[in-house]
Amino acid sequence: MSSRTTTEIAFGAAAEASRPRNAGFALAMNRALIEKAKLWLSRLLTLAIGLVFWHLATKYRLDAYIRFENVPSPKQVGAALWTHLGDPRFYVHIGVSLRRILTGYVLATLLGIGIGLAMGRSWLARSLIDPYIEFLRPIPAVGWIPLAILMWPTEESSIVYITFLGALFPIVLNTVHGVEQTPEVLVRAARSLGASRAQIFIHIVIPAALPSIATGLAIGMGVSWFSLLAGEIISGQYGIGYFTWSAYSLINYPDIVVGMLAIGVLGAFSTWAVRALLFPLLAWQKASR
Numbered sequence: 001m002s003s004r005t006t007t008e009i010a011f012g013a014a015a016e017a018s019r020p021r022n023a024g025f026a027l028a029m030n031r032a033l034i035e036k037a038k039l040w041l042s043r044l045l046t047l048a049i050g051l052v053f054w055h056l057a058t059k060y061r062l063d064a065y066i067r068f069e070n071v072p073s074p075k076q077v078g079a080a081l082w083t084h085l086g087d088p089r090f091y092v093h094i095g096v097s098l099r100r101i102l103t104g105y106v107l108a109t110l111l112g113i114g115i116g117l118a119m120g121r122s123w124l125a126r127s128l129i130d131p132y133i134e135f136l137r138p139i140p141a142v143g144w145i146p147l148a149i150l151m152w153p154t155e156e157s158s159i160v161y162i163t164f165l166g167a168l169f170p171i172v173l174n175t176v177h178g179v180e181q182t183p184e185v186l187v188r189a190a191r192s193l194g195a196s197r198a199q200i201f202i203h204i205v206i207p208a209a210l211p212s213i214a215t216g217l218a219i220g221m222g223v224s225w226f227s228l229l230a231g232e233i234i235s236g237q238y239g240i241g242y243f244t245w246s247a248y249s250l251i252n253y254p255d256i257v258v259g260m261l262a263i264g265v266l267g268a269f270s271t272w273a274v275r276a277l278l279f280p281l282l283a284w285q286k287a288s289r
Contacts, residue, residue, distance in 0.1 A: 051074060054071075054073075054074055055073060055074050055075075057071070058071050058072065058073040058074075059073065070253060071253070071257075072253045072254040072256075072257055076253075076254045077254050077257045077258060077261070079254070080254035080255055080257075080258050081258050081261070084255075084258055090243070092238060093238055093239055093240050093242065093243045094240055094262065094266065096238040096239045097228060097232065097239040097240045097241065097266070098266070100156075100159055100160050100163055100228055100232075100239065101163060101221075101224055101225065101228055101270065103160050103163075103164075104160045104161070104162075104163030104164035104166075104167060104224060104227075104228070105163065105164075105167050105220070105221060105224050107164050108163075108164045108165075108166075108167035108168040108171055108220060108224070109167070109171060109217060109220070111168065112167070112168045112169075112170075112171030112172045112175065112216070112220070113171060113175050113213060115129060115172050115175075116171065116172045116173070116174070116175020116176045116178075116179065116213075116216075117175060117179060117201075117205075117206070117209070119172070119175075119176045119179075120175065120176045120178070120179025120180055120205075120209070121179060121201065121205065126176075133169065133172060133173070136165075136169075137169045137173075140230075141162050141165070141166050141226060141227035141230040141231065142230045142234070144161075144162050144165060145158070145162060145230065145231060145234050148161050148162050148231070155237070158231065159228065159231035159232060159239075162227050162228070162230065162231040163224050163227050163228045163231065164224075165227065166220070166223040166224045166226060166227025166228070167220035167221065167223060167224035167227075168220070169220075169223075170216050170219040170220040170223055171213070171216040171217060171220045172216075173216065174212045174213060174215050174216025174217075174219065175209060175212065175213050175216055177212050178208065178209030178210065178211065178212025178213050178216075179205055179208075179209045181208065181209070181212065182204065182205050182208040182209065183208065186204050186208070187200055187204060187205075190203070190204055210278075210281055210282060211282060214274075214275070214278045214281075214282060217274050217278065218271050218274055218275060221267070221270050221271050221274050222267060222271060225263065225266070225267045225270070228241060229241035229244075229263065232245075233245040240259055240262050240263055240266065241259075241263070243255070243259050243262075244256055244259030244260060244263070247259060
């Protein structure tokens with residue numbers, strides 16, 4: 001048998017061996033794409049049903065305890081949104097709100113994770129900080145506004161402070177929960193192998209707490225938007241919350257819904273961005289399932 005024939009046989013055998021594996025991979029990819037397509041189709045269908053209900057309720061002025069007499073129709077809101085998309089002032093409001101969110105949320109993330117890790121690992125830190133957390137946490141963002149205005153020199157800093165508080169408490173509590181859920185068997189195993197407290201903290205406690213920290217960061221982003229809007233409505237001069245409240249004051253009903261839609265889109269995008277940034281740190285979770 002010639003060397004050429006032997007080579008052809010070897011390549012043919014390799015191709016035959018890899019064919020089932022390639023077919024299985026392609027089948028799995030097709031299934032994943034189909035599942036994702038079904039998910040997005042169901043979401044779009046749900047949104048379409050809600051849009052149709054909104055249209056019919058405003059068209060026939062539905063009055064079944066909830067009144068739709070003065071609620072603008074989807075067509076009116078769409079026209080108002082199209083107008084504002086060409087108005088630079090609308091983007092100024094959005095930019096101001098995003099800047100406030102970014103400042104308050106970043107500060108809350110850094111301080112909240114640090115406090116949560118300390119409370120979860122040190123009984124002394126928990127006994128000193130926990131009373132303040134439990135006492136201040138139930139106070140809503142609106143309740144902080146008068147004091148924030150008195151405490152901070154400018155309205156901008158007071159709004160950022162309220163946003164910071166809104167994000168802080170969910171991050172702290174979820175971080176503490178994540179640290180407490182660290183498997184003790186892993187800690188004991190690391191100690192038996194000679195790991196120091198710092199090594200245990202970095203390589204075991206923090207990775208084990210990351211899923212809960214990620215949950216706290218996602219929840220904190222949503223609460224920070226709620227807190228921001230409360231501050232902008234009462235003491236702001238710019239921002240999407242101020243835009244929405246001004247529309248209500250001027251009896252401009254389509255702009256109210258435009259502001260609400262902008263808030264929803266910005267909030268959803270912010271939460272998605274947080275999860276996307278944390279995804280590489282949590283890839284091990286999916287791989288271990």
